[in-house]
Amino acid sequence: TSTSRGVLAIVAYNEAGRIARCLESVKNSPPPPELSWSEWFILDGGSSDKTIDVAREWHMKSSSPIPLTIRTVTERRGLSADLSEFRAQLIAEERQNEIAVVVEADSTLLDNSISNLLRPFLQLPDLVATFGTCRVDDYSWGRWASGFQLDVSEELARLIDPTKPRAMGRLFAYRVGGLGDFAIVPNAGGFDDQLSAFMNSEHLAARIVPDAIVVITSPTGYRDFYLQTSRVQAASSATRDVYGAERDIRPTRRLKLRAFINQALKHPLRGVAYSVARLVTLVWLYRKPLKFKDTWTPSLSTKENQDD
Secondary structure, eight states: OOOEEEEEEEEESSOTTTHHHHHHHHHTSOOOTTEEEEEEEEEEOOOSSSHHHHHHHHHHHHTOSSOEEEEOOSSOOOHHHHHHHHHHHHHHTTOTTSEEEEEETTOEEOTTHHHHHHHHHHHOTTOOEEEEEEEESOOOTTOHHHHHHHHHHHHHHHHSOTTSOOOOTTEEEEETTSSTTOOOOTTSSOHHHHHHHHHHHHTOOEEEEEEEEEEEOOOOHHHHHHHHHHHHHHHHHHHHHHHOGGGOOOOOHHHHHHHHHHHHHHOHHHHHHHHHHHHHHHHHHHHSOOOOOTTOOOOGGGGTTOOO
């Protein structure tokens, strides 16, 4: 018998080529037996392509008994605003006891990822949030540096303290009523950055779940690597400026170095490509520093392998 309920939010912006694949992967990654889905949502950020049509068509063909609600906006506000409004609506509907799972539409989940992500909630009554990690689906030429960077990130998920919150926006879950007065500050970092900083400051219980994995396509080329890396750095910086440096949840340099070495020993050429790309990024950042904006758009090269 189900003892808990879960609600899924897939955030999307111009993901017509990937949204069906994401939905299919969620369908193939069920929650643990003790938990059942109450509803799925597509939080569309104002797509100008056929993202909404593709999602509706998939749901009709899938014959899924789980209700799918699509919410869109007429003017793009950014992922953080969409997720903040989504949480506010769940609270207004008195769904505080549900567990919200957030997935980005350009990701696909490995089969047991949802179960792995949600199981800790069933074991730890005071748990507020869990965070997964990423894996790369394409190591073709031009993607070595970005792919290696994500490999290091996955390695870090296994090395850092599993009880600490982690800024990982592509796959995470939280108790709707467990975040107290948490509210998003505009242009102060992504929803995941601010969520992690808030949880750290309030000493809320979290778990990193390395075996909850989404697969993504990494950027290609130095320019897109620079844009992606700079965006992450700018988001972290914006969060620290608003929430304070003492709430920073980034791993230590020692752990980063250890994760880098572990991956470089496995893939030395990718490690070299990554080192060169970081050097190029430092030069570009010096010449053209970026500021975080909620309406930042991912590099198009992350969508090149999308299904038509």
